[in-house]
Each structure stands twice: as structure tokens, then as C-alpha cells.
Amino acid sequence: MSTAQRAPLVELKHVDRFFRKGNATLKVLQDINLNVYPNEILCLVGESGCGKTTTGKIIAGLLNHSGGEVNVQGRPLASYSDRREKAHLRRTFQIVHQDPFASLNPSHTIAKILSFPLLRHKMVKNRTELAARLLELLELVDLTPPQDILNKYPHQLSGGQRQRVSIARALTVQPKLIVADEAVSMVDVSIRIGILKMLLRLKEELDIAIVFITHDLALAKYFAWQGRIAVMYLGRIVEIGRTPDVIGNPAHPYTRALLAAVPEADPDVTRAKEEMPLRSEDIPGLLNIPHGCAFHPRCPFFVPGLCDAEVPKLAVARGFNQEAACAPLELGLPLTTYAG
Amino acid sequence: MRKLIRSYTFRTVVQGLITIWAVMTFTFFLIRLMPGNPAQIKIDEYVDRYGMSEDQARQQVATLFNYDPDQPVFEQYVDYLSDLVRFDLGRSLTSTETPVAEQILRFLPWTLFSVGLALLVAFSLGVLVGLAMAYWRGGLLDNVMTVFASVIYAIPDYIIALLLIMVAGVQLKLIPVGELYGGSTQGIEPGFTVEYILDLLKHAFLPVFTYVLATIGGWMLTMKSSTISTLGEDYITVARARGLPERRLLTAYVGRNAMLPLMTRLAISIGFVVGGSAIIETLFLYPGLGRNLVLAIGLRDYTTMQGIFLVIAISVVVSNILADLLYGWLDPRVRLGGDKGTE
Amino acid sequence: MSASADVRAVLSEKSLVQRLSSGTRGTVRALLRNKAGFLGFLGVMFFIILTTLGPLVIPYEGDPRLDRLRPGARSLFAPPSVEHPLGLDVKGRDVLSHIVHGGGPLILTALEAGILTTIVAVALGAAAGLLGGFIDQIISAASNFILTIPQFPLLLVLATIVTFDNRLGMALLLAVLNWPTLMRAVRAQVMSLKSRDYVEAAFALDLGLWHITTREVLPNMISYIVVNMIFTIRSAMYFIIALMFLGLVPLTEPDWGMMIFIGKQQGSLSNPEAAWMLLAPVLAIALFQLSLVLFTRSLEEVFNPRLRQGV
Numbered sequence: 001m002s003t004a005q006r007a008p009l010v011e012l013k014h015v016d017r018f019f020r021k022g023n024a025t026l027k028v029l030q031d032i033n034l035n036v037y038p039n040e041i042l043c044l045v046g047e048s049g050c051g052k053t054t055t056g057k058i059i060a061g062l063l064n065h066s067g068g069e070v071n072v073q074g075r076p077l078a079s080y081s082d083r084r085e086k087a088h089l090r091r092t093f094q095i096v097h098q099d100p101f102a103s104l105n106p107s108h109t110i111a112k113i114l115s116f117p118l119l120r121h122k123m124v125k126n127r128t129e130l131a132a133r134l135l136e137l138l139e140l141v142d143l144t145p146p147q148d149i150l151n152k153y154p155h156q157l158s159g160g161q162r163q164r165v166s167i168a169r170a171l172t173v174q175p176k177l178i179v180a181d182e183a184v185s186m187v188d189v190s191i192r193i194g195i196l197k198m199l200l201r202l203k204e205e206l207d208i209a210i211v212f213i214t215h216d217l218a219l220a221k222y223f224a225w226q227g228r229i230a231v232m233y234l235g236r237i238v239e240i241g242r243t244p245d246v247i248g249n250p251a252h253p254y255t256r257a258l259l260a261a262v263p264e265a266d267p268d269v270t271r272a273k274e275e276m277p278l279r280s281e282d283i284p285g286l287l288n289i290p291h292g293c294a295f296h297p298r299c300p301f302f303v304p305g306l307c308d309a310e311v312p313k314l315a316v317a318r319g320f321n322q323e324a325a326c327a328p329l330e331l332g333l334p335l336t337t338y339a340g
Numbered sequence: 341m342r343k344l345i346r347s348y349t350f351r352t353v354v355q356g357l358i359t360i361w362a363v364m365t366f367t368f369f370l371i372r373l374m375p376g377n378p379a380q381i382k383i384d385e386y387v388d389r390y391g392m393s394e395d396q397a398r399q400q401v402a403t404l405f406n407y408d409p410d411q412p413v414f415e416q417y418v419d420y421l422s423d424l425v426r427f428d429l430g431r432s433l434t435s436t437e438t439p440v441a442e443q444i445l446r447f448l449p450w451t452l453f454s455v456g457l458a459l460l461v462a463f464s465l466g467v468l469v470g471l472a473m474a475y476w477r478g479g480l481l482d483n484v485m486t487v488f489a490s491v492i493y494a495i496p497d498y499i500i501a502l503l504l505i506m507v508a509g510v511q512l513k514l515i516p517v518g519e520l521y522g523g524s525t526q527g528i529e530p531g532f533t534v535e536y537i538l539d540l541l542k543h544a545f546l547p548v549f550t551y552v553l554a555t556i557g558g559w560m561l562t563m564k565s566s567t568i569s570t571l572g573e574d575y576i577t578v579a580r581a582r583g584l585p586e587r588r589l590l591t592a593y594v595g596r597n598a599m600l601p602l603m604t605r606l607a608i609s610i611g612f613v614v615g616g617s618a619i620i621e622t623l624f625l626y627p628g629l630g631r632n633l634v635l636a637i638g639l640r641d642y643t644t645m646q647g648i649f650l651v652i653a654i655s656v657v658v659s660n661i662l663a664d665l666l667y668g669w670l671d672p673r674v675r676l677g678g679d680k681g682t683e
Numbered sequence: 684m685s686a687s688a689d690v691r692a693v694l695s696e697k698s699l700v701q702r703l704s705s706g707t708r709g710t711v712r713a714l715l716r717n718k719a720g721f722l723g724f725l726g727v728m729f730f731i732i733l734t735t736l737g738p739l740v741i742p743y744e745g746d747p748r749l750d751r752l753r754p755g756a757r758s759l760f761a762p763p764s765v766e767h768p769l770g771l772d773v774k775g776r777d778v779l780s781h782i783v784h785g786g787g788p789l790i791l792t793a794l795e796a797g798i799l800t801t802i803v804a805v806a807l808g809a810a811a812g813l814l815g816g817f818i819d820q821i822i823s824a825a826s827n828f829i830l831t832i833p834q835f836p837l838l839l840v841l842a843t844i845v846t847f848d849n850r851l852g853m854a855l856l857l858a859v860l861n862w863p864t865l866m867r868a869v870r871a872q873v874m875s876l877k878s879r880d881y882v883e884a885a886f887a888l889d890l891g892l893w894h895i896t897t898r899e900v901l902p903n904m905i906s907y908i909v910v911n912m913i914f915t916i917r918s919a920m921y922f923i924i925a926l927m928f929l930g931l932v933p934l935t936e937p938d939w940g941m942m943i944f945i946g947k948q949q950g951s952l953s954n955p956e957a958a959w960m961l962l963a964p965v966l967a968i969a970l971f972q973l974s975l976v977l978f979t980r981s982l983e984e985v986f987n988p989r990l991r992q993g994v
């Protein structure tokens with residue numbers, strides 16, 4: 001259970017990611033420090049546009065970083081120079097996308113979609129083995145009866161079924177880590193739980209780590225209760241720790257605001273819930289990120305001269321088990337409502 | 341922002357200059373690869389036509405123009421280039437020393453007039469009819485015009501020209517084709533007289549009519565589909581809900597917005613006005629730049645060919661740049677250089 | 684165990700055949716759905732049959748037939764009659780026989796040019812779109828370059844340098860001139876398809892660039908490519924006939940372009956009697972081109988996977 005015992009699969013150290021937009025530079029990620037351990041569940045939470053997908057793609061090796069260091073299985077990413085080694089590494093990390101309509105190629109049947117990687121990487125020896133493996137994969141993701149599904153084209157399946165096929169496709173190459181990017185946010189609420197339960201089961205059975213990306217804190221809480229949560233705001237991680245700590249006793253004002261916005265009557269959440277009137281509803285753009293703590297123009301506990309001076313570092317404040325990046329907290333100041 | 345646009349424009353202009361230079365260089369060497377050279381063609385002509393001996397003809401030709409077929413091609417290129425930076429296009433090799441620039445200036449107006457007029461007519465008529473087709477979609481006008489546009493769009497321009505001559509001219513005698521060939525009637529004094537202008541229009545009729553028929557179908561169909569998608573936009577629904585009169589809606593909102601995608605096409609088409617259509621001008625004996633280029637190719641008149649290719653390349657590049665800028669100006673999203681990320 | 688056998692059946696040839704046959708039925712339905720497109724299809728079929736099977740039925744008349752000079756007539760030209768449905772040409776030969784025998788070479792050359800152009804354009808467009816960077820810049824610069832030179836005069840110049848004693852040479856030349864437009868369109872499509880999630884998934888699965896190009900990206904562009912290939916065939920035909928028209932390609936009979944050239948040379952343009960030897964090829968070309976353009980409407984429906992499999 002304890003994650004620290006095993007060496008991290010992926011280590012992001014001071015990772016930045018910039019995009020050019022005309023002559024301007026979008027600082028989409030800044031100074032991200034994050035480890036993903038084998039067989040753990042790590043949740044990335046935050047409002048849309050805060051850089052979750054970008055982080056997920058860097059973890060999965062699908063996007064280059066602009067600055068900082070990425071270590072994979074204990075070695076710098078750049079040190080993987082051998083082509084076969086690189087190819088193998090690539091397969092170790094898989095992604096499941098958000099949009100069930102865009103993640104499967106409309107021109108192939110499910111059988112084909114799943115066979116391509118199996119055949120390409122010679123993971124089966126002959127037709128019989130291929131058939132057996134396809135069957136096994138579909139059963140793993142609870143798609144039954146498999147023979148009905150195999151002959152179908154993606155558009156003939158429901159959104160939930162497609163997401164299951166996406167997951168099965170990721171499993172073909174026996175990955176050690178799956179980045180599930182909003183994997184259930186576009187499927188019907190009624191079948192979300194089924195897919196989440198299945199993912200948890202797969203994590204246990206197949207010994208994989210899951211980076212679960214969501215903008216929905218309630219979903220994160222349900223899915224990652226045994227794991228960790230990282231809360232992101234405008235390209236930075238503002239709070240990270242074990243899920244029960246973050247949910248039950250949120251440290252950063254932004255996390256508290258997110259929790260306050262969770263609508264359901266959730267006993268765990270309600271306990272920590274408090275009234276959080278933000279000073280502004282507007283999220284600043286990436287082209288003019290506020291100086292100091294990026295959350296300060298909205299933060300109800302804003303301390304002038306402190307919060308807008310320097311970017312706060314992640315640290316464990318007194319009274320908490322998790323790390324948070326909040327200057328007043330770190331100094332042990334009581335959070336009081338800003339009156340100006 | 342201003343700086344950005346300026347630098348983008350600057351980059352485009354530099355790219356355009358490089359393209360023009362590349363085309364110039366390429367055509368320079370290419371046309372010298374053609375079998376035969378202008379001197380030899382003239383010599384053959386004298387031998388054939390006037391029964392001169394080979395040597396006589398050679399001497400005669402040497403006095404006519406100073407083209408030395410034995411000069412190394414690269415030297416010729418350097419000479420040409422050094423003339424070119426002084427805006428000197430050289431002299432025609434076959435029309436007894438006429439400067440190429442003068443020649444181009446003589447033929448260009450014919451092409452500009454005929455193709456330009458045709459573009460104007462085809463574009464405005466096509467846009468109007470396309471708008472009407474989209475607005476009364478499924479009606480009689482739409483059905484008839486869609487068939488007409490598809491058919492006319494599919495048929496090559498010179499086939500249209502041939503049909504025009506044969507059916508409307510020779511068979512039905514609707515058009516006095518015989519009188520319409522050429523640019524103007526001999527004997528009519530050029531000048532700002534009603535007689536001369538009417539004569540010009542008369543002679544431009546065949547090529548202009550052909551160009552209009554060959555291109556109007558495309559404009560109609562594009563305008564129709566562009567209008568249909570504009571009609572589906574939210575702001576049109578909103579404007580309609582606000583009770584805006586239909587006619588004003590059609591002209592002020594729909595028409596204007598539907599035309600935006602056509603503007604860049606128009607700018608690109610303008611670039612091709614200069615080149616004209618070699619084949620249509622040849623067919624109607626119209627004294628434009630395109631026909632002249634065909635003649636120069638036949639005579640291996642290197643400098644004239646070179647000059648015409650250069651003028652056409654410049655006009656295409658310039659209009660492409662204009663289209664580019666126009667597009668950026670009409671669609672603010674492009675002005676920032678797009679959303680593309682750079683790795 | 685039995686489920687596994689079922690799966691094997693799914694993967695076996697038999698089901699493939701089933702899938703194919705249901706595919707044929709879908710194709711026919713898609714063909715019929717668009718009326719104009721179907722008309723175009725019929726037209727194209729008509730010309731293919733006319734030029735392939737026609738020569739087996741109608742003998743070719745290559746030599747002048749002075750014996751057909753009617754008493755009192757000034758020329759051999761003749762309007763349509765029962766024996767000669769399209770009349771006689773300047774040498775008294777049957778125009779129909781030239782139409783039947785003279786379409787094949789032209790259509791074949793245009794077809795070869797169209798296929799070659801499409802191959803070049805798709806390969807370069809895919810390379811530019813997928814690889815990006817330096818390769819993209821080179822290919823794009825080359826296409827801009829070609830598009831800046833006026834096509835037809837350039838072809839005239841090239842036509843004097845390259846001798847067209849074989850069809851393939853001509854087709855190759857047309858491909859060199861015609862690839863840029865389609866390449867640009869393919870490149871744009873590839874760029875947009877490249878950012879699709881399923882392509883990213885294929886990268887993550889390390890399926891390789893070849894697989895990604897041929898199995899993930901191109902299948903979704905087939906309809907687009909095929910339709911554009913038709914337009915390329917059309918434009919190739921336009922240029923070939925234009926060259927013949929000006930007498931610039933080695934002129935061999937029988938050929939529609941050649942019929943126009945001879946007709947024009949013989950003054951048929953102003954001679955009402957001669958209209959038939961000119962009108963026949965002109966109409967044949969016009970109708971064939973029209974059929975091709977109309978046919979693309981049906982092709983769009985046939986190849987668009989969503990339009991089809993939705994049934």
C-alpha cells in the first residue's frame with residue numbers, strides 16, 4: 001500500500017511547458033514537481049484550462065517538456081537513446097482520452113483496433129492466440145458478449161462501450177501506467193461508476209498505476225480515496241497529498257473553494273465544507289498570470305504584500321499532512337477574510 | 341501588435357521575392373534547354389522561305405540581332421540578372437530589337453482588359469445569383485441554376501469557345517464570329533472615339549464571354565454554399581428574431597458575411613488576370629500577353645518569354661500576398677499566427 | 684472455449700467475405716442515392732464501354748476514302764446518315780469510328796496522369812503534414828514555386844523539351860505540374876487528422892509511422908482523395924487536349940484531340956459543312972468531363988465511412 005517503498009515510475013522535476021501563440025508565450029505549466037509511483041492512483045484536479053491534460057501527456061511521454069527534468073524509471077528521459085528501448089518505454093505508458101467519439105478510428109472495427117498493437121508487437125503468435133487474447137481483453141473491460149462487439153464499428157457502440165474499448169486498447173501492450181484524461185466525464189452518469197470500478201479492479205489485477213485527470217472533485221474523491229490528489233491552478237500544483245487528507249482537511253484556499261462548490265450531499269466533503277465567497281469569479285488568462293500566488297486576486301484570504309509578492313512553495317503547514325503552496329499558511333498565519 | 345503584423349508582412353514579402361527569383365532562374369535555364377535557338381529558327385526560315393544559302397542566312401541573321409548562341413549559359417544568366425536589377429528586361433530577339441518591356445506594355449492592356457472585365461462580370465453576377473439560389477433554396481431558380489452552373493463548370497474553357505464559334509457562330513449565325521477575331525478592326529483609328537471603343541468591346545466579346553461562362557458556375561456554386569452556411573449562423577437567427585426586414589438582412593448581414601470566404605479566392609484570381617489564357621487568346625487571335633507568350637515560345641524568343649514569365653510570376657506572388665493579408669484582416673484569428681503550438 | 688471459436692470466426696475469411704458483400708450492397712445504394720452523381724456514373728460507364736468495347740464492333744477507318752465523294756459535292760464532308768451516324772470527316776472517313784477508337788488513348792493518359800499526380804500529392808502531403816518541420820518547409824516551398832509559374836505556358840515549354848513518344852512520359856510531366864494543389868489539401872487534412880485522439884493513441888501504442896499514415900490517417904481521407912483524383916484526371920485531360928489543339932504533341936490518329944486539331948486546320952471552324960467532324964469530339968470531351976464531375980458526387984457518398992456504415 002505504501003507508495004514510497006517503490007521507486008517512482010515517472011518523476012517530474014521543475015517541469016515547465018510553454019506554447020507559442022503568435023509572438024506571445026503561453027506558460028501552460030510552470031515548475032511542476034510530481035512523482036508517479038507503481039500501482040498508485042494519482043488524481044490531477046483543477047478547473048478546465050489549468051494544464052491537467054498537458055501534465056498528463058508529459059507523464060505519458062506524448063508531449064515534450066520545455067524546461068526542467070523528466071526521469072523515467074530512475075533514468076533521465078534523454079538517456080533512453082536506443083530505439084528499441086525507447087519504443088518499449090513508449091508502450092509502458094498509455095492514455096485513455098476524454099472524448100469517446102474521437103478516441104477510436106471510425107474506419108476500423110473493434111477487432112482491428114485491438115489487433116493492430118497485438119500483431120505489431122508480436123504479442124500473439126497466431127490467429128488462435130489472437131482470438132483468445134481479444135476475448136480476454138474484452139472480458140477484462142466487461143464488454144460481453146465479445147463476439148458481438150468485435151465486428152462492430154465504433155459508431156455502432158455507446159459512449160460507455162467505446163471508453164471500455166479505449167481502455168482495452170491501452171491494455172493490449174501491458175502498460176505500467178495509464179493516464180485516464182477525463183475518461184468518464186463525457187459518458188452518462190449512470191455508467192460512470194461501473195467504469196471507475198472496473199479501472200480500480202484493473203489496477204489491482206494488472207499492477208498498473210493510474211493518473212486520473214478530472215475537474216470534478218467528488219469524482220476524484222471517490223476514485224482516489226486510496227491514492228493521492230494533486231490540485232492544479234493556472235499551470236502550477238497548489239496542493240498535493242493523500243486523498244483523505246486533502247478532502248477531509250483542505251489546506252489551500254483554492255482547494256477549499258473547489259470543495260465548497262461540490263454540490264452533492266457528501267458526508268466526507270460536507271464535514272470540511274465552509275462558505276467560500278470568492279472575490280472574483282473570473283479566471284485570469286495564461287497570458288497575464290497574476291504575480292505571486294496566481295490565486296490571490298480571487299482568494300478570500302488574500303494578504304496584501306505577501307501573497308502578491310512571491311510564488312509560494314509547496315510545503316507542509318502546521319496542522320496538515322499534505323503539502324500546499326500558500327504563503328500565509330506556511331508562515332502559520334490564521335487565514336482571515338480580506339476586507340479591502 | 342503593430343510590430344507583429346509588420347514583421348509577418350515582412351517575412352511574407354521576403355518569401356515572395358525569393359519565389360520570384362527562383363521562378364526567374366528556373367525558367368531562364370529551362371527555356372534554354374528547349375531544342376533549337378532563336379538564331380537557328382530565323383536561319384531556317386530564311387533558307388526555307390527566301391532560298392538563301394545556309395551561310396548567307398547566317399550572316400543576315402547575325403546582323404539582325406545580337407544573340408550569340410555560343411556564349412556560355414551561365415554568363416548569359418549573369419548578364420540578364422545584372423540588367424534585371426536595373427529594371428531592364430532586355431530586347432526581343434525576334435521583333436527587331438524592340439525592348440521586351442515595351443512589348444509587354446503593348447500586349448498587357450488587352451489581356452488586363454478582357455480577363456479583368458470577365459472576372460468582374462463573372463464574380464458580381466455569380467455572387468448575386470448564388471445568393472439568390474441559397475435564399476430561395478429548392479425553388480425553380482435554384483434548381484435550374486444549379487444544373488446550369490454544374491454543367492458549365494465542368495466543361496473546359498476552350499471547348500466552350502469552340503462550341504461558341506461552331507454552334508452560335510457558324511451554325512445558328514447568331515454571332516458574326518468572322519468579324520470578331522483579333523483585337524480591333526484594321527483601319528479604325530485608335531483613340532478615345534466612340535467608334536474605337538465600341539470596336540474594342542466588340543472584339544473582346546468572344547474571349548470575355550468565354551471566360552465568363554467558364555468561371556461563373558464556380559462562383560455561383562461557392563457563393564450558394566457559403567450563403568447556406570451563413571444562413572445557419574446564430575447571429576442571423578438573432579437578427580431575424582429582432583425583426584430586421586428580410587431584404588436588409590439579406591444584403592447587410594447574409595450577403596456580406598457569405599462573401600468573405602470568396603474574397604481571398606477573388607484576390608488569387610486577380611493574380612491570374614495578367615497571364616490571361618494562352619489558349620483562348622490563341623483561338624480568337626486576341627493580341628494579349630498569353631498569345632504573345634505562345635508565339636515567343638514557338639520562335640524561341642528567350643528574352644520575351646523570360647520577361648512574360650517574370651511579369652506573371654510577380655503578379656501571382658503579389659496577389660497571393662494580398663490574399664494572405666486580406667484573409668488575416670477578415671479573420672482576426674489568423675492575425676495572431678494561429679493556435680498552433682511549437683514544440 | 685466456444686466463445687473463443689466465435690471470435691476466431693469473426694476473424695476468419697468467411698466473415699470478411701460477408702462484410703465485403705454487405706459493402707457492395709452499400710456501395711450500390713450510395714451510388715443510387717445521389718441522382719446527379721448516378722447520371723455521372725452512367726456517363727462515365729458509357730464512355731468506358733464505348734472506348735473499350737466499341738473498337739471490337741466498329742472497325743477503324745484510317746485511310747482516306749475518296750470513293751465516298753458524292754457526285755457534284757465539293758468536299759468529302761458529310762452530315763450524319765444511317766451508315767455514318769456522325770457523318771464523314773475531311774478525308775471521307777467515318778467520324779464515329781474515330782470517336783470510338785480515339786477516346787481510349789486520351790482517357791488512359793489522363794487516367795495515368797491522375798493516378799500519378801494523386802500518388803505524388805498524397806505521399807508528399809502526408810509527409811509534410813505528419814513530419815512537419817524542415818521537410819514540410821521544403822515541400823511547401825516547392826509547391827508554391829510550381830504554383831507561381833503559369834501552368835500552361837510551362838507545359839508548352841516542357842512539351843518541346845520532353846518528347847512524348849510514350850504515354851507515361853506525358854502522364855509523368857502532368858503529375859509534376861499538377862501535384863501542388865492536391866498536396867496542399869492533403870497536408871491540411873493530415874494536420875487536422877494528426878491531432879485526433881486516436882492518432883495520439885496510435886503513437887502511444889508505438890504502431891509506427893507507416894501504420895499511422897496508411898491505417899489511421901489515410902482511410903479517413905479516401906473519399907476526399909478519390910474525388911480529387913477525378914478532378915486531377917479531368918485537368919490532365921484538359922492539358923493534353925490543349926497541347927494537341929496547338930499542335931504541340933506528336934500527333935497520332937486516332938485521338939479526339941487530334942480530330943479537333945485536324946478539323947481546325949481544315950477550316951472546319953468556319954465551314955458549316957465540316958461541323959460534324961469537329962462537333963463530335965468537342966461534345967464527347969464536354970460530356971465526358973461533365974460525367975466525371977457529376978460522378979464525384981456519388982463517390983463522396985460511397986467512400987465516406989460515416990455516410991455509408993450508418994445504414
Ligand SMILES: Nc1ncnc2c1ncn2[C@@H]1O[C@H](COP(=O)(O)OP(=O)(O)O)[C@@H](O)[C@H]1O
Pocket residue numbers: 019020026028046047048049050051052053054055286679680681682
Ligand atoms: N498545443 C497547444 N498549443 C497552444 N496552447 C495549448 C496547446 N495545448 C494546450 N494549450 C493551452 O494550454 C492550456 C492548458 O490546457 P490543458 O492542459 O488541456 O488544460 P486542462 O486539461 O486542464 O483543461 C489551455 O489554455 C490551452 O489553451
Ligand SMILES: [Mg+2]
Pocket residue numbers: 049052053181182
Ligand atoms: Mg483537458
